[in-house]
Amino acid sequence: xxxxxxxxxxxxxxxxxxxxxxxxxxxxxxxxxxxxxxxxxxxxxxxxxxxxxxxxxxxxxxxxxxxxxxxxxxxxxxxxxxxxxxxxxxxxxxxxxxxxxxxxxxxxxxxxx
Amino acid sequence: xxxxxxxxxxxxxxxxxxxxxxxxxxxxxxxxxxxxxxxxxxxxxxxxxxxxxxxxxxxxxxxxxxxxxxxxxxxxxxxxxxxxxxxxxxxxxxxxxxxxxxxxxxxxxxx
Numbered sequence: 023x024x025x026x027x028x029x030x031x032x033x034x035x036x037x038x039x040x041x042x043x044x045x046x047x048x049x050x051x052x053x054x055x056x057x058x059x060x061x062x063x064x065x066x067x068x069x070x071x072x073x074x075x076x077x078x079x080x081x082x083x084x085x086x087x088x089x090x091x092x093x094x095x096x097x098x099x100x101x102x103x104x105x106x107x108x109x110x111x112x113x114x115x116x117x118x119x120x121x122x123x124x125x126x127x128x129x130x131x132x133x134x135x
Numbered sequence: 136x137x138x139x140x141x142x143x144x145x146x147x148x149x150x151x152x153x154x155x156x157x158x159x160x161x162x163x164x165x166x167x168x169x170x171x172x173x174x175x176x177x178x179x180x181x182x183x184x185x186x187x188x189x190x191x192x193x194x195x196x197x198x199x200x201x202x203x204x205x206x207x208x209x210x211x212x213x214x215x216x217x218x219x220x221x222x223x224x225x226x227x228x229x230x231x232x233x234x235x236x237x238x239x240x241x242x243x244x245x246x
Binding site: 026028055057063064065066067070077078080081113115120122123124125126127128129 | 166168170176177178179180183223225232233234235236237238239
């Protein structure tokens with residue numbers, strides 16, 4: 023959905039480097055969700071944020087992964103010390119409120135070499 | 136986490152045929168969403184359902200929120216080649232927060 027902007031679209035990192043994925047939600051949306059998708063698989067929930075708050079991070083690995091949604095600026099998903107298993111498509115979705123439809127961005131395809 | 140069982144896993148149909156797919160859960164959901172995803176792209180929202188028994192259409196697409204609140208159905212009438220893609224259902228519990236996604240139905244339309 024053109025309204026949710028993710029960048030970069032493609033990101034290549036060497037093992038051990040950091041990856042930063044950005045998501046700008048649709049205008050007026052204060053709820054952001056991050057999902058991970060492996061090839062030929064469905065979307066797995068990672069984290070749900072509202073402005074400045076992490077609401078649910080039950081799907082996020084305990085180590086190396088973090089997310090934020092500051093008062094100003096995009097939401098950031100950060101992966102430290104990337105490993106080959108982190109290679110996947112990462113999607114962000116935004117919604118104007120919690121029990122409402124969510125619109126997805128085009129994703130960031132992370133490749134760890 | 137919640138398991139959403141989506142079936143069938145894949146479908147190969149002739150252009151012009153109707154398509155039906157469904158999604159079931161062991162939990163009660165308060166929202167059902169249907170998305171279509173094409174290769175290299177993000178999921179695109181097709182239909183959103185918020186009430187048990189609700190039947191909603193979007194062009195040739197029709198979706199229903201099951202009465203038990205544990206299932207949903209998507210129908211596509213008179214399929215065309217551009218319907219090709221993977222269709223995902225997604226549900227949200229009463230407690231809100233995340234959307235749980237089904238495993239997807241891959242649709243191939245043969246001209």
